[in-house]
Amino acid sequence: MQQLLKDAERIKSLEIQGATNVALSAIDFLSSYAKRLEDCCTPDEWFEKLYEAEGILIGTRPTEPALRNGLTYILKKLETTKDNLNADNILELIDSYKNEYKEMIQNSKKKIAEIGARRIPNKDEFTIMTHCHSSVVNGILLEAKRQGKDNFKVINTETQPRLQGRKTARKLLKAGIEVIHVVDSAMRWVVNHYEVDLILIGADSITSEGTVLNKIGSRLLALVAHEEHVPFYVASSLLKYNPKTSFGTLEKIEMRDPKEIWEDPPENIEILNPAFETVSRRYIDGLITEAGIFASSHVHFQFTKLYPLLAE
Amino acid sequence: MQQLLKDAERIKSLEIQGATNVALSAIDFLSSYAKRLEDCCTPDEWFEKLYEAEGILIGTRPTEPALRNGLTYILKKLETTKDNLNADNILELIDSYKNEYKEMIQNSKKKIAEIGARRIPNKDEFTIMTHCHSSVVNGILLEAKRQGKDNFKVINTETQPRLQGRKTARKLLKAGIEVIHVVDSAMRWVVNHYEVDLILIGADSITSEGTVLNKIGSRLLALVAHEEHVPFYVASSLLKYNPKTSFGTLEKIEMRDPKEIWEDPPENIEILNPAFETVSRRYIDGLITEAGIFASSHVHFQFTKLYPLLAE
């Protein structure tokens, strides 16, 4: 158990980053923990301990549905083989389920890239705007480029305080996509002065009402999109849906280290560094997922249909 | 003339900064130029040359009404003494008019501080938000503090890419005012999560329709204010009004060096760095000026009344 707490700490401290990495690492930590248990106990006792471990691991990152869904997947699958479970096969099984989950994530990204790329037409001067860095959004843009669509350019924000926008810019430029780069506060200016055809962002989490949590600034951009009537889409795997929100559980906004904003601030100043903000479904024209494109209020029903095991 | 062009270049290159400094320096350059002319010519020829010089100096910063109004003031005043003007007294006269203009600016700031401070009530938990750094806005906040108002705090943005927000924060903290500091993209989050009672920004320029030009991000903040129904005020001297806009002259948006945003950018990226953006009068609840508080569409009429000499 002590080792598990140490492992959990590695996730909590942001040593491990990226929704997929975090989910897979947590499964590994659960596996190591299972290994350490080995022949300790009856299957029922085993499950009791594994569920306890799951709670600890989920607690490290309360706003990471992919982590929660990953651990749920492993345990639900183990339950189906409960009667034949033993110290000999459990690690193997966890590993095999982990691979299944990994593949689910990868397949979902591939599917979204295909679907999303169809929304970029083959015409002159199509302009897409994005904010922060999202591997799913990048997947769509790179797939469109791969298909030979040469007519689009991307406007992106630098995304203070961690400048993830630069990462996005570099990846797109490398693929030969034209990039226009602005400071965050130029959001409205750039939408107002350029004919932006589509705004496309990723998601850190989705709730049962269709609310999306994403990088600070996302709601501001949604507001701009709404004011200027620019289509606003969110591209995300359904695995970012947290089914517990359907039963009232609140998604929390993580407050990060003020030093990210001002390393050597004057005394007495209070610096607020929220990581995310919420975007109401009112501002979202569509959610692009592995199950297709639809209004974000349908996320619960699509999730339940595609991943019944995870939907309780 | 060559010297004047050199001097003009110093203004253009941003070596000289701040609306008041720029105006006063330009007057000095005009004065030096006049000195160099000395007994060259008849009064009429003199004026011809001085008007030419004025045109050059104004051209260095097309969005600086205080500069334009300063030079206009000097020349209009000289016109009133045209008949007695000579090489002996012209420099003295320019200097004296320059001091008058300087005093006009200082008086306007003092008046605005007094008027504006009255809008900060003596009650608990009054929260003011600002963006960028404006000496006029700071004047109001410091005056309120000086009067013993202890109940208010200020939220300010860091204001990328030049971080003028830090300058604002430092000055307010030094005066003992409570400061909350956020990244620019957290604008809406902070207005939504804190009970902001007043948003207060400065102005770089004002047009005859009541449109305000101010730091990039100002229009974005105005949009947030509008959405959240937070009173949005602009504090500015009437000397920031450009009377030429009444006759159709367009205010230009200065595009600054991309290096301010990304010093060592990847190849082929296009970085846009607009200095200002426009805020329509629709979003402005009131303009706080040396002539009182009023809807910004009245700026032309108030300017004409207070500074008839500058109004053509």
Add this chain to the structure above:
Amino acid sequence: MQQLLKDAERIKSLEIQGATNVALSAIDFLSSYAKRLEDCCTPDEWFEKLYEAEGILIGTRPTEPALRNGLTYILKKLETTKDNLNADNILELIDSYKNEYKEMIQNSKKKIAEIGARRIPNKDEFTIMTHCHSSVVNGILLEAKRQGKDNFKVINTETQPRLQGRKTARKLLKAGIEVIHVVDSAMRWVVNHYEVDLILIGADSITSEGTVLNKIGSRLLALVAHEEHVPFYVASSLLKYNPKTSFGTLEKIEMRDPKEIWEDPPENIEILNPAFETVSRRYIDGLITEAGIFASSHVHFQFTKLYPLLAE
């Protein structure tokens, strides 16, 4: 039949009040009616008469889905045992189905209280606003208090002309919840001057498009919520859904006695006293039901899934 019409009149005249009471009483009246029929006839004739009675009872309150759903439940259940139905067991069966329906209502309220209470976070100064009196909304607030959440307060309106807001205030105060009370017309003032975090109302009826009918003033409050960007939720059992609306049936707005507003009015005045008004789904952030929280446009699908017998 005459007795049934008399019974129906008791519901119509508002002698019997509250959605649950009305539904259960109507079932009792149906039962008495069935008793009076006794061995009159064949099962088919029986059902014919019972359906006729159902129509009469539903007609007393066209805007009471819980009443309609209750009677539908009884008759649908009776249909399932049609072959074994006889004068000996029918009353017993109706009684037993009535208890089932009653339990369905109670369970739904309990579930909603649990789910809804999770939406009230454990932090300082959380403020909830409500309008009129709703047992479901009160259930949520009391459950949160019962769980030891002490940080929230409730703003409520007096709700003219019947002052149901006082009933709400009294119940909450009794449970030790802090209450702020205002006149109805102060709705916007109070949302503007206090940091309201959540607006929560009940429902009298819901339609297939996700429109909610509730106490007059609800749409006005929704408008305020929309303008001020305060989350606006409706808490209601799915049994308040009228599945007939899916097929075009219109919900009617009941006009009540003008005397409720002005007992001794001057001659010739026309006093309008609408009981309800409609709130479009556009203004509703989420519907809190026994099946979870979701956008109100999904009500038909959730209802069909949870209560298949009542759907169609």
Add this chain to the structure above:
Amino acid sequence: MQQLLKDAERIKSLEIQGATNVALSAIDFLSSYAKRLEDCCTPDEWFEKLYEAEGILIGTRPTEPALRNGLTYILKKLETTKDNLNADNILELIDSYKNEYKEMIQNSKKKIAEIGARRIPNKDEFTIMTHCHSSVVNGILLEAKRQGKDNFKVINTETQPRLQGRKTARKLLKAGIEVIHVVDSAMRWVVNHYEVDLILIGADSITSEGTVLNKIGSRLLALVAHEEHVPFYVASSLLKYNPKTSFGTLEKIEMRDPKEIWEDPPENIEILNPAFETVSRRYIDGLITEAGIFASSHVHFQFTKLYPLLAE
């Protein structure tokens, strides 16, 4: 001075009501005070004492510009005759200036009635909505009726907690005008269900930005007008303008006795009873004054032109 304080108390305690009454009474109290001073002192000492008295009297009702303007009028007029002022003529002069002020008020109401009545066309089914009781609004409606316009009807709200709406209803009915009466919370329902052509309210005070203070519920009604695109006008004498607001002075919202709302409230409840709320100029299509109809942002300029003595 003690008597003056007693007199002031009568205004403060609402024993004296109505903007005009309050203004005229305050002038009387100033007169009595002047009488008691009689030959005490030099003219300069006199003025000093009178200004002190003015301050006390204005302080009784900080949101009553008509009171402030009335006292200012008397004192400004006295100043013009300062040199000839003596114990013999001062009371007479005050009385004569009071009559002038009274006449100014009456003329302004008559003028507004004429101008406003022209806005009610002679066509079928013109519907006007109002809130609370305003003698100026009533003046317009009665004038239109007097001119033989028979086609219009008036919708009015009861205006809790003091039911001033009933007073309005009674006066209009007495003149033979058709009246529809609703509870305050039915505002939006009634605008949505009836074709309202014009919303017309009075004003308690106007500020230099064109903001109107009026009965609680006025801003709510303005919001409804805005949402439903119904023209929203304010009818008011310019004497309700407070010129001090131009220099930053804030208008205060009076909080009245909770007993007006709930005579015998439960313990621990907090009842808020704001008398007024502010209506931003954004929501006001036009201000109908004795100087004509115009956008409310022009109030300062019209006031200054019509009543130069009162402006500064």
Add this chain to the structure above:
Amino acid sequence: MQQLLKDAERIKSLEIQGATNVALSAIDFLSSYAKRLEDCCTPDEWFEKLYEAEGILIGTRPTEPALRNGLTYILKKLETTKDNLNADNILELIDSYKNEYKEMIQNSKKKIAEIGARRIPNKDEFTIMTHCHSSVVNGILLEAKRQGKDNFKVINTETQPRLQGRKTARKLLKAGIEVIHVVDSAMRWVVNHYEVDLILIGADSITSEGTVLNKIGSRLLALVAHEEHVPFYVASSLLKYNPKTSFGTLEKIEMRDPKEIWEDPPENIEILNPAFETVSRRYIDGLITEAGIFASSHVHFQFTKLYPLLAE
């Protein structure tokens, strides 16, 4: 194949018009094509050729879901009998499936007329506005009239450049329905001056996000409805849903012949004649379909449930 291409051209050239006609003709062309193939080949080869033909026929009108759904229906049904398919029965089968599809369309229209007519209440002065000509909308209005509802009138636009509004007007007048007719640009004026209770239009196509494509001017009318808070409904068979849009396929806007607008235009002018425009689900209060009334974002789920064969 050459004949098929000729047939396809007849659809493309608009020689064949009306969604139902186009769908049924395309099925006939597929049938003729199948006939010409006759005993050419194995069943597998047959299907290959038929799918190729389907692709060509769909390509003639990319924005005609009823056409696509019709051909899909035939082929999916043929697949179910693949094993017994032969040159003797294939034409018979296609014909029989065509009749099934035709009946599906007719039933859907009849069902919509019944459901929609219930939304027109039996009260005085109910006013419905429509745009262009839609057989589904007309079906609802005529059904309501047939039921004896005499209280409603219809406002319709002439719908330039093809004046389909006149066709609508003639049909309604013939049935004795009162019609008010205006130019397209009077849309807002008429909604503002008449109490319009319902706006009702048809659809050419619906996407998975609930966006509707309909005659140019529809989005403009939706904007007016939104501004004036008039309920805005779309009546359409679910067979107008294009399930491919769920996977990113974009609906295209057809640009028609400029001569429709100006037969003999001056040189160098560019005339744009878009046939349709998109209406976002935000503006649509409800979709009236053969499966009931619901928010348009549910179209994919209702389609899948009612027409599983067409949903892939």
Add this chain to the structure above:
Amino acid sequence: MQQLLKDAERIKSLEIQGATNVALSAIDFLSSYAKRLEDCCTPDEWFEKLYEAEGILIGTRPTEPALRNGLTYILKKLETTKDNLNADNILELIDSYKNEYKEMIQNSKKKIAEIGARRIPNKDEFTIMTHCHSSVVNGILLEAKRQGKDNFKVINTETQPRLQGRKTARKLLKAGIEVIHVVDSAMRWVVNHYEVDLILIGADSITSEGTVLNKIGSRLLALVAHEEHVPFYVASSLLKYNPKTSFGTLEKIEMRDPKEIWEDPPENIEILNPAFETVSRRYIDGLITEAGIFASSHVHFQFTKLYPLLAE
């Protein structure tokens, strides 16, 4: 007098068109009338008759401020020479004042063209949209072209039912300006699909609140501009201001012949053909006049300053 009534009829019947023509013709008719009076009477009687004639002429076109202002100008000027007025010089004087008025109109158009043209920048791809035909708007566009600005294009609507848009298109094309032409109902589509930088329309009349009356469709276009945040300007001479509106006089909307819309309509149809609609100042970013550019609420003050004689 009979001849005057005949003349008046020629204006009423639209035989005479265009604001300037109508004004000048009315002056001519007044002159002829004066001629017919000749030595009938004393100056006072003369004026009585002339004022009567003025009333008749103004009555022919209640929504033509230029007509009203023209006749007012003549009579006010005659009043100034009343003492020397006689049968010998009156016709001469009227003629000379008519020329002055004509010149005032021409000067105002020239000034507006200069001011307005400055608002069209010298950059690539500047797009202006207009509606109907306005000589003032055309004046601006042609002046810009004359100055060598080649970068702009104009989108215009055909403007049913009289197709004035074609007149606009022809004039601009003739000057070599690029024109895009659409049907009226494509307004929003075209603003949404093209980057429109400026919307510019004329005015038939302006009221004291800053409301503009212009061709039907103007308010619809203003709504589109508002939704899409496109700057919306009105170019008009101040002589289109009707100073009577300041005192409550309502501007009337002229209803024109239904035959303009449908020459041979079916029986029983009601065709509405409003000539104008009103555009609230809320939608107007600026009024471009001979006195400069300003918010339209200032029209009364600018008119009074520039044309004191006409302002009563």
